[in-house]
Amino acid sequence: MQVRKQFPFASFEPVWQRHWLENSTFRAANPGEPGSEKPKYYALDMFPYPSGAGLHVGHPEGYTATDIVCRYKRMKGFNVLHPMGWDAFGLPAEQYAVQTGTHPRITTETNIANFRRQIQALGFSYDWSREINTTDPAYYKWTQWIFIQLYKKGLAYVSHAPVWYCPALGTVLANEEVLPTPEGPRSERGNHPVERRPLRQWMLKITAYAERLLNDLDQLDWPESLKEMQRNWIGRSEGAEVKFMVDSSDDVITVFTTRPDTLFGATYMVLSPEHPLVGKLTTPEQQAAVQKYKAEVANKSDLERTDLAKEKSGVFTGAYAINPVNEAKIPIWIADYVLMGYGTGAIMAVPAHDERDHEFASIYLLPIIEVVRPLIGHPEYVEGSETASAAAFTGPGIAVNSDLLNGLPTDEAKARMISWLEETGLGARRIQYKLRDWLFSRQRYWGEPFPVIWNGDQHEVLSESDLPLTLPELDDYKPSPEGLAPLAKAKEWLAVSEGRTRETNTMPQWAGSSWYYLRYCDPQNSHQLIDPAIEKYWMGEKGVDLYIGGAEHAVLHLLYARFWHKVLFDLGIVSTPEPFHKLVNQGIILGEDNRKMSKAWGNVVNPDDVIAEFGADSLRLFEMFMGPLEQMKPWSTSGTEGVYRFLGRVWRLIMEEDQEGHWHFAPAKVTDAAPSDDLQRSVHAAIQKVTHDIEKLQFNTAISALMILVNDLTKETVRPRAAIETLILLLAPFAPHMAEELWHQLGHPKTLAYEPWPVAEARYLVKSEVEIVFQVNGKVRGHVSVAPGSTKETVEPLAKALPAFAEWTAGKSIKKVIFVPDKLINFVVG
RNA sequence: GCCGGUGUGGUGAAAUGGCAGACACGACAGACUCAAAAUCUGUUAUACGCAAGUAUGUGGGGGUUCAAGUCCCUCCACCGGCACCA
Incomplete structure (x- = not known):
């Protein structure tokens, strides 16, 4: 069925897309090139993983927002960097390769071609000469180069931490791919049993940057909620470490506590079951029980271990420790509520003032001694209370039963205790982070190979002149049964010389995306990651001026990229301590039924279909008109029709259709006469509102201002050219194809992309x-x-x-x- | 449990402490048409009323103010994140 279109978008949209491409309209000038004397503006989109499914309407939301800002900034006289590329390493292409034998490179190329076609059909003003692809050896050469710098700075190291391994699938699984079942932990895919195996892994020492990653958040123009998420993730806490001697032994157990003021209330100690001292401490009588408990814990997933609903469990080791402040002999237990990965993997338990310790002590009937009294007036204050209450009191109060601390409020008691510990050498002030080091290796094929050579247990990095280290060709992409990465099969590639072999792991997908914004500035540089003068121009002062992407990357990607950036800053390669000055998360677009878009619900909207029916300008306009950018909102077909009708009204302001159905410019609808005062006020009110709203990324209200102006213009039978031209310029960032076409119809030979942005004049607004x-x-x-x-x-x-x-x-x-x-x-x- | 966010017509949503509901969608009515589509015009928070109008109304309750969707306290619901981090 051929439905009559309101305006011939299908004929002029592709024409303008081709025009922009062929004329390199949106090429950004690098230093030294004409145009670079202008102030710079760098607007970045989170680059996509080119999946086989293609684009969905969620992608163009953020892309349209940045595109509007970029087109606006160009008209305001900025030299705008607006690039696009592909985060193309990743699992789906590799799994497809395992199933079909198709090289992931082929799949990736096909998918990229489709993504590029879809993105170009939306008329975004990207500088395509800067397109990058993380799987291109010319790109990952520099990802490997950064790894070498990390290695040389001592920020990359090898660990043998246990990871989940599935013998049936022949692969290592991520924590979230393992599910707890009544039969024990199973793989999410296939429901196969999985086990913990210690495998050789590369780690990056992001913890060395914890303090700076935390402090520098303050200077960023990011959503407060997102900064808060990063703060929580880094999880800084202040306290002290305290040394406990093991009774009748030379062993020392060091614990971390945020409440050194409660040391007199420590009635037992708990070690994590994985703590290295457990085997040595355990008395012969307790050996069997401890071994049994450790075995149970070893096969629990993290999910089970951290399930708060379950009752705490633990086992007595038979050993005792001496509380350094009062020489009390206290029992040492192991329990899985103490995690090896945090602090020292051991705690002093103060059941009177810690909920977890209180729960544990109640179950195993361990003593509870009160050492902090709530202040009078506090809801938990009990007159004359000497005995510990039924629940732990965790708030601040006054120290009691604590010798030198008695009578001190909690803050002072903490300080006093730390001084005492430092004087006696039994402890020290300590700052602890939740943040863990970054597990940086994957047992995959489709990732960056490590520029690392092993010689027995010794490792070294390649010389920089040997980069890139490219991936070898393989016959099949399955991991080996012993849990080795697919690259272990590339025997020739693997062997460097007698006894020296290459690393078989590859880097995670986060690697390529941790620095891509830098490469856009200088994408073809073969001898440097980025030229210093170019870096200074584009990344100077505030770095990326505007970064828009999904909130799902709130922590990992944005923390990893900030970490690498700081390392590069320390190396003098970049000139700012932070990469992304302003960051905005676009909201998720839901299906028309208000449910998350998914194949299972059958509510996925494909941009190709929307463009075929209403055109790219309508899609762009509707994505922005739906509501505030940051907000989650449902798709609406009738809403799309609404903005489509609006564009039709704009079109008909100066165009008319003949008997054959062809559209022509209608000179009779346009006059060179000056606009009336009323119209002039409408025009300038629109300029003011649209300008203000674009600056604040409030595109929905900017569009409604344009609608009001168009409604006013529609009421006139003959429209002043000056008013029409202003409208077209204001519309251009939102609906660039129609704006270019009408601008052209009005007799302008050149693109409007660099026309000066209209200025609201106060005299017309009164x-x-x-x-x-x-x-x-x-x-x-x-x-x-x-x-x-x-x-x-x-x-x-x-x-x-x-x-x-x-x-x-x-x-x-x-x-x-x-x-x-x-x-x-x-x-x-x- | 803790942290953050959001609650406004039938729907998406607007509103520097100053006329709540801009702009759209939908619905209804009219014009054009043989008819329909498209387009154009008008009405459209709720209650009462023919109307002018009056009253009520921004999740619930309380407060500050001449004036509160907006500020404060409290409760509820939903969404997102974290969750034995000592």
């Missing part, structure tokens, strides 16, 4: 009269029209002359008159 609200006791009872800027003395008599005034104030006296110039006059009566 009204000849304003309507003042007349209120009695805060309720609207009428209106008075006066000249703008009228004083209270002018307005008050006018208001009093209103019939409504007498009606509503009859029999009452005026107590007060509130006057807000040009807004309202309010009579308070009683």
Whole structure:
């Protein structure tokens, strides 16, 4: 069925897309090139993983937002960097290769071609000469180069931490790919049993940057919620480490505590089951019980271990420790509520003032000693209370039963105890982070190979001149049964020389995306990651000026990229400590049924279909008109029709259709006469509103301002050219194809991409009269029209002359008159 | 449990403490048409009323103020994140 279109978008949209490409309209000038004398503006989209499914309508939301800003900034005289590329390493292409034998490179190339076609069909103003692809050896050469720098700075190291391994699938699984079942942990895919295996892994020491990653958040223009998520993830806490001697032994157990003031209340200790001292401490009588418990814990997934609902469990080791402050002999237990990965993997348990310790002590009947008394007036304060209550008191209070600390408030008691520990050498002030080092290796094929050579247990990195180290060709991409990465099969590639072999792991997908924004600045540089002068120009001062992407990357990607950036900053390669000055998360677009878009619900909207029916401009416009950018909102087909009709009205302002159905410019609809005062006010009000709203990324209200202007213009039978041209320029960032086409129809030979942005002039915005609200006791009872800027003395008599005034104030006296110039006059009566 | 966010017409949503519902969608009515589509015009928070109008109304309750969707306290619901981090 051929539905008649409101305007011939299908014929002019591709024409302009080709025009922009062929004329390199959006090429950004690097330093030294003409155009680079302008101030720079760098707007970045989170580059996509090119999946086989293609684009969905969620992708263009953020892309459209940045595109509007970029087109606007160009018209404001900025040299704009707006690039696009592909985060193309990743699992789906590799799994497809395992199944079909198709090289992931082939799959990736096909998918990229499709993504590029879809993105170009939306008319985004990307500088395609800067397109990058993380799987391109010319790109990952520099990812490997960064790894070498990390290695040389001692920020990359090898660990043998246990990871989940599935023998049936022949692969290592991520934590979230393992599910707890009644039969034990199973793989999410296939429900096969999985086990913990210690495998050789590369780690990056992101923890060395914890403090800076935390502190520098303050200077960023990011959503507060996102900064808070990163702060929580880094998880800084202040406290002390304390040394406990093991009774009748030379062994020392060091613990971390945030409450050194409660040391006198420590009645037992708990080690994580994986703690290295457990085997040595355990007495022969307890050996069997401890071994059994450790075995149970070893096969629990993290999910099970951290399930708060379950009752705490643990086993006594038979050994005792000496509390350094009072020489008390306290039992040492192991329990899985103490995690090896945090602090020292051991705690002093203070059941009176820690909920977890209290719960554990209640189950195993361990002593509870109160050492902090709530302040008088505190809800938990009990008059004359000497015994520990039924629940732990975790708040601040006054130290009791604590010798040198007695009577001190919690803050002072902490400080006092730390000084004492430092004087006696039994402990020290310590800052602890939740943040763990970054597990940086994967047992995959489709990733960056490590530029690392092994010689027995010794490792070294390749020389920089040997980069890139490219991936070898393989016959099949399955991991080996022993849990080795697929690269272990590339025997020739693997062997460097006698006894020296290559690393078989590859880097995770996060690697390529941790620095891609830098490469866009200087994408073809073969001898440097980025030229210093170019870096200074594009990344100087604030780095990326605007970064828009999904909130799902709130922590990992954005933390990893910030970490690498700081390392590069320390190396003098970049000139700012932070990569992304302003960051905005676009909201998720839901299906028309208000559910998350998914194949399972059958509510996925494909941009190709929307473009075929309404055109790219309509899609762009609707994505922005739906609501605030940051907000989650449902798709609506009728809403799309609404903005499509709006564009049709714009088109018909100056175009008309002939008998054959062809559209032509209609000179009779346009006049060179000056706009009326009313129209002039509409035009300048629109300029003001659209400009303001684009700056604040409030595109929905900017579009409604354009609609109001178009409604005003529609009412005129003949439209002043000046007004029409201003409208077209204001519309250009949102609906660039139509704007270019109409601009062209009006006789302009050149693209409008670099036309100066219209300026709102105050003299056109002043009204000849304003309507003042007349209120009695805060309720609207009428209106008075006066000249703008009228004083209270002018307005008050006018208001009093209103019939409504007498009606509503009859029999009452005026107590007060509130006057807000040009807004309202309010009579308070009683 | 903790942290963050959001609650406004039938729907998506607007609103520097100053006329709540801009702009759209949908619905209804009218114009054009043989008819329909498209387009154009008008109406459209709720209740009462023929109407002018009056009252009520921004998740619930309370407060500050001449004036509260907006500020404060409290409760509820939903969404997102974290979750034995000592």
